[in-house]
Amino acid sequence: MLDALTIGKRIRSLRTQRGMTLDDLGAAIGRAASQVSVLENGKREPKVSDLQTVAKALSVPLAELLSAEAPSPRAAREIALERAQSGPLFSSLGLAPVPVRKSLGDEAIEVILGLHAELERLHRERAATPEDARRANTELRRQMRRQNNYFPELEAEARRLLAAVGHAGGPLSQRTASDLAAHLGFTLHYVPDLPDSTRSVSDLAHHRIYLPVSRGGDPRGALLRALAGQVLGAKEPTDYDQFLLQRVETNYLAAALMIPEDDAVPFLLQARDRRELSVEDLRDAYAVTYETAGHRFTNLATQHLGIPVHFLKTHETGTILKAYENDDAQFPTDVLGAVEGQLVCRQWSARQVFDIADRFSPYNQYTDKPNGTYWCSSSIQSTSRGDYSVSVGTPFAHVKWFRGRDTTHRRTSGCPDPACCRRPPQGLADRWTGRTFPSPRLQSSLLAAVPSESFTGVDRTEVYAFLEQHAPSGE
Incomplete structure (x- = not known):
């Protein structure tokens, strides 16, 4: 997507370097000076055809206008300030934005940006609540809907991993899942004392993955999700957006390994042609x-x-x-x-x-x-x-x-x-309104506080103690 604000700053910088006024550039591209001003201020997203005309008038290649880099340190500060002041956090303060003029010194901009950054930090810290999680999850679901819940890059990664362990197609056996762990450099350790707050624990220092002793269910799931996290380079999330996206991506990659796209699509197409599509057939x-x-x-x-x-x-x-x-x-x-x-x-x-x-x-x-x-x-x-x-x-x-x-x-x-x-139906409501008092079962999630040290809910003390206990001897 075109970055209208940065492009506008680059146009203004190149125009002033050439000693051109707004009227001069407007005349050169067949536009009014006011339209040039709107373009330079980043108030509207420019069309590529318009930028080609501007680039020709300024005697620069189009790529120079489209560069994501600000034309100068001063311009970078101005861009950061304008973005901060147009954001929802600043708007919620009810303050008038500071006009970005030449008379506004660099130190003043730095102070405003510093205060805004601290407000953002405090806001994120206070917003790490179930409400924040719901907002993040709602946006993630919208993203998934936009792409039809299909992640081509994860499909390609699953295809590469399966080829690396020689998977010829069909169901992924537990043995092949273990081979995949070995291919990625991990040994597997099934333990009865996995911390309750975890699905698995990866010891990156010793390339070990600790998994719970199976109590039913599919033993491949936890393993493949743990491996997917390593393949995707998952790090400790800093907010709910990252945390939820990691969950979606690791679950997706694990499922793509268990039901490979190259096998499943022909299977589903044949079922569709027979008008016999069914989730249970895919399951079996x-x-x-x-x-x-x-x-x-x-x-x-x-x-x-x-x-x-x-x-x-x-x-x-x-x-x-x-x-x-x-x-x-x-x-x-x-x-x-x-x-x-x-x-x-x-x-x-x-x-x-x-x-x-x-x-x-x-x-x-x-x-x-x-x-x-x-x-x-x-x-x-x-x-x-x-x-x-x-x-x-x-x-x-x-x-x-x-x-x-x-x-x-x-x-x-x-x-x-x-x-x-x-x-309730009107008859029941008429009969019982005011004549009953049910004692509700309180949903603990209504009052539950988000852990201050780890909003993911993982008990680090318990995890570190677990790793220390299970680490190879002699270290």
């Missing part, structure tokens, strides 16, 4: 969990099959834990746009599935919503923390490609209208 073909298969399906469905989809992981209480959509499924959100933590409509398959006796087979349902009809397939996963439904769905126009489209299950949802399922 690659020996992964239903959740991993559902995630992976969303990575590939829009990019390679042209099918918009949505994904939900929902606790048995109806609370959304994970969500993704690029099909306008209209998930419930809070005022910040966050989906996680919200309650799914009682009429959606993500909650209806909990009432079905057959928990072995996926539950398929059509749901008529205010913005159209959607088909969804849901399956239940049981864990030590309760039961969860994993749902993958698509708009009615695309259901023709999926197995389960012949279901007779159909519901109508009026959400987000409270009358749909959040507001």
Whole structure:
């Protein structure tokens, strides 16, 4: 993207070096002096065609105007000041911006920038709250939607890693996953005392990865996520944006290793041509969990099959834990746009599935919503923390490609209208309003403070003590 502010400073610098006025440059490019001024002040993003005309008038190559480097240290300070004063933090102070004029000294600019930097630091420190996490997660989900939850650079990295260990295709065995660790220079150590706040611990000094002794589930998942973090060069995150992006990228790369794109796409294309697309077939073909298969399906469905989809992981209480959509499924959100933590409509398959006796087979349902009809397939996963439904769905126009489209299950949802399922029926409300006092179960997350030393929640003291205990002897 063109950096209008820097380009404007470069144009002004080159113009003044040549002794040209605004009128002179305007005449040379066929524009009014006021339009040149707007361009130099970075008030609008310039067109490349306009910049080519300006470059010709200033007798410089276009590349010189497009350089990301400020034309002088003074210009760099001015750019930093203008960006700071146009940002949301400065705007929230209710102060008038300081005009950036020649009479404004460098020392004054440095002081203002220093004060602004300290305000940003204090703001980040105070904003490291669940609210900040929800804001970051909302923006990350928007980014994932813009690219259809497809990360080509991570697909290429998975392809390179699999080729390095000679994986010929099909499901990734636990042995091949171990070979991948060896290829990356790590030894694996399964321990019963892994710190509770961690999924794995990587000892970079001794090239060891500590993993929990398996208590069920897919033992490859934690290993591949740990390896993905090393491959991607993950560092200690400094804010929620970095932390959440790291989680998304490591989970994505791990899934791309377990369900390789080069194998999975032909598999899915053949299923689509037979009109037999199903997440459970993808799960069975690659020996992964239903959740991993559902995630992976969303990575590939829009990019390679042209099918918009949505994904939900929902606790048995109806609370959304994970969500993704690029099909306008209209998930419930809070005022910040966050989906996680919200309650799914009682009429959606993500909650209806909990009432079905057959928990072995996926539950398929059509749901008529205010913005159209959607088909969804849901399956239940049981864990030590309760039961969860994993749902993958698509708009009615695309259901023709999926197995389960012949279901007779159909519901109508009026959400987000409270009358749909959040507001009690009028008869019940009339009978019980003012005649009951339920004692609520407090959600600890409402009051939980973010750890001051590690907002990720990792107990460093526990981790360091663990590493010290397990480090090779003689050191």
